[in-house]
Amino acid sequence: MTGLKAASDAAALYRRQFGSDPAGLWTAPGRVNLIGEHTDYNDGFVLPFALPQRTVAAAGPAPAGEWTVCSAFADEPVSFGATAPGEVTGWAGYVAGVVWSLRDAGFDVPGARIALTSEVPVGSGLSSSAALESAVLTALVDLGGLDLPVDRRPALAQRAENVYVGAPTGILDQSASIRCRAGHALFLDCRTLEVEQIPFDLAAAGLAILVINSNAPHQHVDGEYGARRKSCEEAARQLGVPALRDVPADGLAAALERLDDAVIRRRVRHIVTENQRVLDTVELLRTGRLREIGPLLTASHASMRDDFEITVAQVDVAVETALAAGAHGARMTGGGFGGCVLALIDADRAGATTEAVEAAYAQRSFTPPTAWTVTAGPGAGRLSDEPDR
Structure with a gap:
């Protein structure tokens, strides 16, 4: 694994x-969502994998009821006791949120x-916040000898972000x-929180995933993300x-006819078709047909662009340019x-794909992108004995 520095x-x-x-x-990774965007809070299906880039929590004991956290990216440490949601703000709020949630x-x-460092780019849609929460939660569970099975941990980390920080994210990232x-x-x-590990x-197969950071501003705690979630909840209410x-792909047309807006x-069209794309991608991966998932990735991006309306010019240009450079498929990943x-x-x-995107950005006077290839890494754990779950 990476993360040693x-x-x-x-x-x-x-x-x-x-x-x-x-x-x-203790370390925890950022993530790339291969496919399945905004489906998580609609009780749907997602297919992420863990990045090699990780957040690290160096931790040790302190007196009961006292927590102090410092970060390589902050000037001063933050100390707090037992707090209520929203009392600790900024980056330290994610740590206080984990304590509160537990x-x-x-x-x-x-x-x-706790001292924190991270390789996960902040604000890039690669879930730096979930990596921070997961590293801190794993450290606190181990330090306290808490009886908290791994399958229960994501929901508690999500609750820290939803309730304490106030970001209405689903459970995908954690x-x-x-x-x-x-x-x-x-x-x-x-919905069920059942998981299946799909070989990737x-x-x-002679393939790679190239991640291209558009370096366009990226925020989750804002009105647009919340508005998408509310519109989905309203649609479900109207559809009963x-x-x-619960809207099947073969029932989509009938469902759309019942909606006036x-x-x-x-x-609705994005969520229903995106769920089906996840299922189709999983089936292809189960049978070793990795190259064939490309068109599903590209269709996912078109749906996010046209139906869910969560892309920006920089990510659209990166997708179009990568495809023109020979990519088998490309899509935005993350909340948008x-x-x-x-x-x-x-x-x-x-290299050739990266150069093509760089040139396309330069032509449009966009901030230059950054790009790197990634492999699927392990989840959170203690550095000395990190499990290969």
Whole structure:
């Protein structure tokens, strides 16, 4: 796994700030969502995999009821006791939210000192917040010897973000950061929380995933994300179903006829067709037909652009340019309104594809993109004994 420099930096930061060695180092990854966007809070299906890039929490004990956290990206540490949602703001709010969520669930959370470093780009749609939450939660569970099975952890990390921080995200990000397995994509049913580890060995097929950070602004805690969620909930109410997951693909046309609002119809069409694309992608991967998922990725992007209306010019240009450069498929990944694009490419085309996107950005005077290839890594764990779940 990667993260060794971040781990060394976290340990050094802990020693500088607290004057002793940490009790341990815990890491959690960012994630790329291969396909299945905005389906999670509609009780649907998603297919993320964990990035090699990770957030590291160097942690040690503190007196009961006391927590202090510092970050390589912040000037000053933040200390807090037992708090209510919203009392700690900014980056430290995600840490306080994890403490609050564990306590609210009845766990005796140990006092702790925590130093954070991260390789996961912030604001890129690769779930840096979930990586932070998952690393901190894993550290606190281990430090306190808490009886919290892995399959229950994503919901508590999500609750920290939803309730404490106030970001209306689904459970995709935390599930990926905690439950992914190296060399696999995580097929998650967001209603039942059942998972299946789907083999995802791109190298064996002569393929690679190129992640292109558009470097366009990306925010989740804003009105647009919340508006999409509300429109989906309103559509489900009008259709008389628990969630849009309950609208089958072969019943989509009939469902759309029952909706009067053109915007809501577009939102419903995206969610229903996106769920089906996830199922189709999983079936292709199960049978080793990796190259054939490309058109599904591209169709997903078109749906996000036209029906869910969450893309921006930079990500659209990156997708179009990658496809023109020979990518088998490409799509925006993440919540939208900026962030990253993924492209399924032949393994030897990373440099040429990157250069093409850079040139297209330069022609439009966009901020230059950054790009790198990724492989599917493991989920959260202690650095010395990180499980290959």
